[in-house]
Amino acid sequence: MTAHLQGSLFDQADEVRLGPLTGLARTTLGDGAWIDLLPAWLHGADALFEDLARTVPWRAERRTMYDHEVAVPRLLAHYGARDPLPHPVLDEARAALSAHYAAELGEPFTTAGLCFYRDGRDSVAWHGDRTGRGAHHDTMVAILSVGEPRDLALRPRRGGPSRRVPLGHGDLIVMGGSCQRTWEHAVPKTTKGVGPRISVQFRPHGVR
Ligand SMILES: O=C(O)CCC(=O)C(=O)O
């Protein structure tokens, strides 16, 4: 009896599953941009972190900056629309997001980009996801975060104060409207002792 109870409690804590999206709350940023937030959408986020850290074929990339080749300060992986995602709960997350935003977005989320921030020195500089259609069209980028929280910073492109949203442990943020065009986002470096974080970014076709 006792052993059974312990077993089921352990299973519950370890179970990786999504909650409902009903608690999503929208914040209007201005210039047609908004963010939707849902803290702790994913239960068992630590277990998913461990699984992704171990099983995803992480790539360390290098980029040319001016005339130097520098290491990209995070590890990366990318899954196209037809690639199997590295954990079944990510397929569920993509389907749930596609269903929830179907009317507003008008198309499904298809691709998944993954970033692994090993410690506070890993980061992503200010940018918008506007290599593709995000440059000219309203779109959405949904990000599920597991591992230790890191701040996602957001600032208006035309200038003005930035805001920071700490994201980790199964939190969901969706950047929508003109956010990729009129706002920029970043994961700033930090000298605080922070543990590793993995983010999963779901995007529609042609948005990068
Ligand atoms: O890790 C994050 O939450 C943000 C990543 C990001 O902005 C990107 O890969 O375009």
Ligand SMILES: [Fe+2]
């Ligand atoms: Fe981005």
